[in-house]
Amino acid sequence: MTSSPGNAFDLLIVGAGINGAGLARDAAGRGLKVLLVEQGDIAGATSSASTKLIHGGLRYLEHREFGLVRESLAEREALRAIAPHLVREQRFVIPHSPDQRPRWMIRLGLALYDGLARGSSLKRAEALALRGTPFGEPLRPAFTHGFAYSDLVTDDARLTLLNAFSAAQLGAQVRTRTRLVAARRAGAEWRAVLQAADGAQQECAARILVNAGGPWAAQLHRALSSGGATLRLVRGSHIVVPRRCAGEQAYLLQNDDRRIVFVIPFEGEFSLIGTTESTVDAPAAAQGAEADEVAYLCKAVSRYFAAPLDAARVVWSFSGIRGLFDDGREDASAVSRECRLLLEGGPGEPPLLSVFGGKLTTYRRLAERMLDTLGPWLPGLRPSWSAKVHLPGGGLGPGGLNGLLLELARRHPKLPPELLLDLARRHGTLAARVLGPAQTEAELGECFGGSLYAAEVDYMIANEWAREADDILWRRTKCGLKADEAARGRLAGYLSGKVTAAASSA
Numbered sequence: 001m002t003s004s005p006g007n008a009f010d011l012l013i014v015g016a017g018i019n020g021a022g023l024a025r026d027a028a029g030r031g032l033k034v035l036l037v038e039q040g041d042i043a044g045a046t047s048s049a050s051t052k053l054i055h056g057g058l059r060y061l062e063h064r065e066f067g068l069v070r071e072s073l074a075e076r077e078a079l080r081a082i083a084p085h086l087v088r089e090q091r092f093v094i095p096h097s098p099d100q101r102p103r104w105m106i107r108l109g110l111a112l113y114d115g116l117a118r119g120s121s122l123k124r125a126e127a128l129a130l131r132g133t134p135f136g137e138p139l140r141p142a143f144t145h146g147f148a149y150s151d152l153v154t155d156d157a158r159l160t161l162l163n164a165f166s167a168a169q170l171g172a173q174v175r176t177r178t179r180l181v182a183a184r185r186a187g188a189e190w191r192a193v194l195q196a197a198d199g200a201q202q203e204c205a206a207r208i209l210v211n212a213g214g215p216w217a218a219q220l221h222r223a224l225s226s227g228g229a230t231l232r233l234v235r236g237s238h239i240v241v242p243r244r245c246a247g248e249q250a251y252l253l254q255n256d257d258r259r260i261v262f263v264i265p266f267e268g269e270f271s272l273i274g275t276t277e278s279t280v281d282a283p284a285a286a287q288g289a290e291a292d293e294v295a296y297l298c299k300a301v302s303r304y305f306a307a308p309l310d311a312a313r314v315v316w317s318f319s320g321i322r323g324l325f326d327d328g329r330e331d332a333s334a335v336s337r338e339c340r341l342l343l344e345g346g347p348g349e350p351p352l353l354s355v356f357g358g359k360l361t362t363y364r365r366l367a368e369r370m371l372d373t374l375g376p377w378l379p380g381l382r383p384s385w386s387a388k389v390h391l392p393g394g395g396l397g398p399g400g401l402n403g404l405l406l407e408l409a410r411r412h413p414k415l416p417p418e419l420l421l422d423l424a425r426r427h428g429t430l431a432a433r434v435l436g437p438a439q440t441e442a443e444l445g446e447c448f449g450g451s452l453y454a455a456e457v458d459y460m461i462a463n464e465w466a467r468e469a470d471d472i473l474w475r476r477t478k479c480g481l482k483a484d485e486a487a488r489g490r491l492a493g494y495l496s497g498k499v500t501a502a503a504s505s506a
């Protein structure tokens with residue numbers, strides 16, 4: 001096993017989901033020496049398999065989680081300000097179904113939601129007549145009334161990635177495909193053993209160890225501590241189908257089991273539909289949906305939409321696992337989404353901080369809270385800063401995304417507007433770096449499907465830790481939806497050549 005003096009850190013963070021990446025950014029920006037390790041790809045687990053909402057969580061009001069909803073709504077504004085290229089306002093239509101929650105209850109819930117979002121820049125909720133309107137058009141004629149409200153949608157994997165990218169720009173070391181296999185306390189520090197994908201092991205030292213292992217957090221906690229935290233692992237699946245309706249609206253459908261199913265415009269030509277909810281025994285990286293989950297979602301949609309949906313229409317599916325702190329409740333939907341922090345370490349001992357649960361929406365506040373919790377071990381820590389500084393590519397200026405698009409079109413007049421839009425959404429102002437001097441599609445190199453060209457692949461290898469085809473097709477972009485089998489194979493071949501060349505020149 002090798003170790004070197006450069007392998008000593010203030011903070012070793014295990015897990016580059018949104019919680020680990022968000023903490024790495026915040027801590028590196030406050031001058032701490034940070035190492036972030038991830039056993040797979042950045043956002044390779046839950047943080048690429050969410051519903052992709054930056055939201056207060058309308059249904060958490062039913063469970064009286066007012067504090068969580070208020071904090072999440074405040075974060076909605078913060079993320080809109082720091083990552084305007086990655087979030088956009090989404091209008092949701094709730095078709096009213098008389099056998100579900102009564103109309104007064106929804107009206108009251110929405111008023112409360114808007115009230116808790118004091119000072120919000122999003123459009124307020126309203127009651128709607130659906131018959132003969134574009135919002136009612138795709139629905140069965142029985143749905144004559146409804147409501148509309150607003151939240152934000154994002155790209156969860158890219159949000160996570162940009163936090164890791166920003167952390168690295170601020171001096172953090174980010175090592176993907178590197179697993180923490182063991183750690184022990186040695187005096188005032190942790191000694192950790194890290195294992196790379198090729199099996200090589202390396203030791204590093206850190207003053208503080210953070211367990212941000214998502215669904216693996218309880219497992220990691222048991223390996224690192226004598227305590228025995230338990231997590232309720234709740235799997236949720238989504239399907240992607242050809243677009244269900246014209247227009248930009250999404251739908252929130254109330255289901256018979258009192259759960260809700262979202263139908264959200266996705267990547268232009270598609271709709272994202274989710275989620276299911278079932279308890280599982282073991283954590284796993286993101287996978288596809290099971291047949292019964294697909295059937296459940298198709299049935300929920302067919303109940304509301306005039307055109308029924310069946311499994312044959314599914315072009316992609318994915319599922320993720322929430323690790324919820326087990327508070328002993330029967331119903332998975334009722335277990336709190338509130339995050340739990342567990343700090344362990346006596347006087348003179350290096351601390352272990354574990355994160356259980358949480359939401360994509362609140363990662364930034366969670367990072368602040370984690371550093372506050374670690375305050376006694378971090379004397380003189382600089383104050384919080386992350387609410388005021390754009391994520392990479394987010395400094396769009398007063399013209400917003402449209403302003404950036406105009407500028408890109410001015411500099412690259414021969415490139416198709418749809419390509420520029422995709423790049424602007426993925427990279428914000430950094431799209432200029434991806435494009436470089438290229439003026440034509442041919443100058444961007446080989447096309448691997450949709451708007452994915454070799455120039456962007458090269459950028460992602462150099463700056464975004466991309467190593468395998470899936471890293472790019474399904475996480476850093478969603479071009480997998482448009483790449484056929486042959487294009488995927490060509491991308492895999494291209495990547496293996498590039499990655500091998502990079503490794504041998506390193």
Ligand SMILES: Cc1cc2nc3c(=O)[nH]c(=O)nc-3n(C[C@H](O)[C@H](O)[C@H](O)COP(=O)(O)OP(=O)(O)OC[C@H]3O[C@@H](n4cnc5c(N)ncnc54)[C@H](O)[C@@H]3O)c2cc1C
Pocket residue numbers: 014015016017018019020037038039040041042043044045046047048049050051052053054055178179180181212213214215216217220234235236237275320321322357358359360361362
């Ligand atoms: C179906 C579903 C829908 C959701 N929708 C939303 C939503 O719309 N909005 C919202 O705000 N929230 C949503 N959430 C919640 C949100 O997605 C999660 O709270 C969040 O992604 C969890 O992030 P994380 O960093 O804790 O975990 P993860 O993203 O799972 O990251 C943990 C990482 O730790 C790594 N790891 C584990 N063990 C080790 C080890 N030993 N060494 C190295 N690395 C290790 C794993 O590989 C993994 O990448 C949803 C969750 C689910 C499941």
